[in-house]
Amino acid sequence: MKLFPLSVSLVAALVLVGCDRIDPNSPLGKRKAIYQQMLDTKEDLGGMLRGRLTxxxxxxxxxxxKLDELSRQPWQHYPEVKEEQSDARADVWQQQERFNQMARELEAHTAALVAATTQSPVTADSVAPAFQRVEDACEACHKEFRAY
Known part of the structure; x- marks a missing residue:
């Protein structure tokens, strides 16, 4: 009979753990997935420029x-009202004009990075300034709109 209370407790714990998960098909889940892809791509590019990768x-x-393509995708997944689990500050919704401006700036910087890669030869020195502007745009938006 002691097994039944333990089983009930285990099931309840699993249900509660599952409540913290983000639905991958929700707007929050979709944009988090895009942001993760952006981060992974940016880390690879930065790794090449900083000598961590060849x-x-x-x-x-x-x-x-890829980063340029991804930079244009997350914005469509911001609903009109903030989700409870979102890491974004309420300012995203209260200052949408500024948020959208920063999104367009990031898109412009990733496009400029792509343009820098069209100049031969492509070297770490030739693309580093454009990449730094992409990183600066990401950081500026996070400072202004992400709740850490």
Whole structure:
């Protein structure tokens, strides 16, 4: 009979743990997935520029194009009202004009990064300034709109 209370407790604990999960099909889940892809791509590019990874010109070109494509996607997944689990500050919804301006700035910087990769030869030195502007745009938006 002691097994029944333990089983009930275990099931209740699993249900509660599952409540913290984000539905991958929700707007929050979709944009978090995009942001994670952006971060992974940005880390690979930064790793090439900082010597953590071997600089691969074609890999950098491909990564820059992927980052540019991803930079245009998360904005469509911000609903009109903030979700309870969101890491974004309420300012995203209260200052939408500013938030959208910063999103367009990021898109412009990722497009400029892609443009920098069209100049031959593609070297770490030739793309580093454009990449730094992308990183600066990400950081500026996080400082202004992300709740840490």
């Amino acid at each position: 600089f691969d010109p074609q890999g950098f070109v491909n990564g820059a194009a």
